[in-house]
Amino acid sequence: MPDLLCMGEPMLEFNQQPAGPDGRRLYLEGHGGDTSNAAIAAARQGASVGYVGAIGADGPGESFLALWAREGVDASTVLRNPAAPTGIYLVTHDARGHHFTFYRSGSAAARYRPEDVPEAAIRAARILHLSGISQAISETACDAAFRAIAIAREAGVRISYDTNLRLRLWPAARAAAVIHAAIAMADIALPSLEDATALTGLTEPDAVADFYLRLCPLVVLKCGAAGCLVATREARARIPGHRVATVDATGAGDAFAGAFLARTLAGDAPEEAARYANAAAALATTGYGAVAPIPRAEAVRGLLGA
Ligand SMILES: Nc1ncnc2c1ncn2[C@@H]1O[C@H](COP(=O)(O)OP(=O)(O)OP(=O)(O)O)[C@@H](O)[C@H]1O
Numbered sequence: 052m053p054d055l056l057c058m059g060e061p062m063l064e065f066n067q068q069p070a071g072p073d074g075r076r077l078y079l080e081g082h083g084g085d086t087s088n089a090a091i092a093a094a095r096q097g098a099s100v101g102y103v104g105a106i107g108a109d110g111p112g113e114s115f116l117a118l119w120a121r122e123g124v125d126a127s128t129v130l131r132n133p134a135a136p137t138g139i140y141l142v143t144h145d146a147r148g149h150h151f152t153f154y155r156s157g158s159a160a161a162r163y164r165p166e167d168v169p170e171a172a173i174r175a176a177r178i179l180h181l182s183g184i185s186q187a188i189s190e191t192a193c194d195a196a197f198r199a200i201a202i203a204r205e206a207g208v209r210i211s212y213d214t215n216l217r218l219r220l221w222p223a224a225r226a227a228a229v230i231h232a233a234i235a236m237a238d239i240a241l242p243s244l245e246d247a248t249a250l251t252g253l254t255e256p257d258a259v260a261d262f263y264l265r266l267c268p269l270v271v272l273k274c275g276a277a278g279c280l281v282a283t284r285e286a287r288a289r290i291p292g293h294r295v296a297t298v299d300a301t302g303a304g305d306a307f308a309g310a311f312l313a314r315t316l317a318g319d320a321p322e323e324a325a326r327y328a329n330a331a332a333a334l335a336t337t338g339y340g341a342v343a344p345i346p347r348a349e350a351v352r353g354l355l356g357a
């Protein structure tokens with residue numbers, strides 16, 4: 052049984068490439084879905100990982116099964132729904148950064164229900180990881196996530212939660228209420244500064260850390276190119292970002308989460324795990340797509356000079 056279970060929605064990704072001289076452009080096919088990205092990031096660092104969710108009985112679903120098999124992510128707790136598709140999304144880029152366009156309404160993952168939750172696998176895991184997206188995609192998926200959290204808490208399995216706020220999926224007030232209710236039951240909160248500002252109105256990393264520490268004992272605040280802040284109620288450390296040749300930050304936060312959880316499972320203290328994750332996430336921005344550029348341990352250690 053996997054040590055780390057990641058729960059949510061996998062989605063096939065089409066990532067806009069720079070236009071050629073004639074103005075035409077291609078879209079690079081890849082894989083996404085924040086918690087699937089995190090699962091792969093953790094597996095690439097050597098963790099034992101499984102995925103919880105649903106895919107359609109379609110080409111994109113097949114492609115995920117092949118991907119997870121290649122990456123060593125256990126898919127035995129992924130349901131296949133013959134009546135609903137696997138979601139897809141586009142990534143477009145402009146001067147303001149990257150933008151998502153989703154085609155996911157009614158997807159297999161959105162139809163996931165509380166009764167689908169794999170209780171025995173959660174009880175046997177060491178960490179359950181979910182996100183705001185896992186809960187935003189539908190009411191049934193939201194309830195399923197809360198059921199999984201309740202099972203994990205009852206069984207003493209640590210819960211990790213990435214805010215991953217997507218305001219096109221749900222209204223801000225509901226997102227804040229659900230995300231903060233979930234984080235109050237979690238052991239590790241992984242907000243980004245951008246999400247936290249939208250969720251709380253706070254803009255200062257220390258003030259954001261104080262806010263989330265009232266809900267959860269360990270907060271790792273992802274601050275984009277500026278790095279991260281790792282905070283417990285006793286101590287905090289700011290870790291500067293690495294200067295890398297960033298081309299696409301899609302999934303950087305997911306790579307961070309997966310690497311952080313892998314190192315936590317390996318026994319690192321939070322600051323050490325965050326230093327590692329900060330380097331892994333920086334490297335993940337140096338190629339297009341959410342999954343392809345996620346580094347393995349050797350490259351991460353290389354950037355850390357270790
Ligand atoms: N331009 C960059 N240069 C170096 N590191 C970066 C850069 N952008 C992001 N990172 C690394 O990735 C981590 C996560 O990025 P960010 O704070 O944007 O998270 P996020 O908003 O959760 O990402 P996502 O777009 O995946 O949701 C940062 O904490 C940092 O370690």
Ligand SMILES: O=C(O)C(=O)C[C@H](O)[C@H](O)CO
Pocket residue numbers: 060062082083084085086088140151184217301302303304305341
């Ligand atoms: O919207 C989603 O479910 C995604 O996860 C799309 C991307 O893979 C993800 O947002 C990158 O962080």
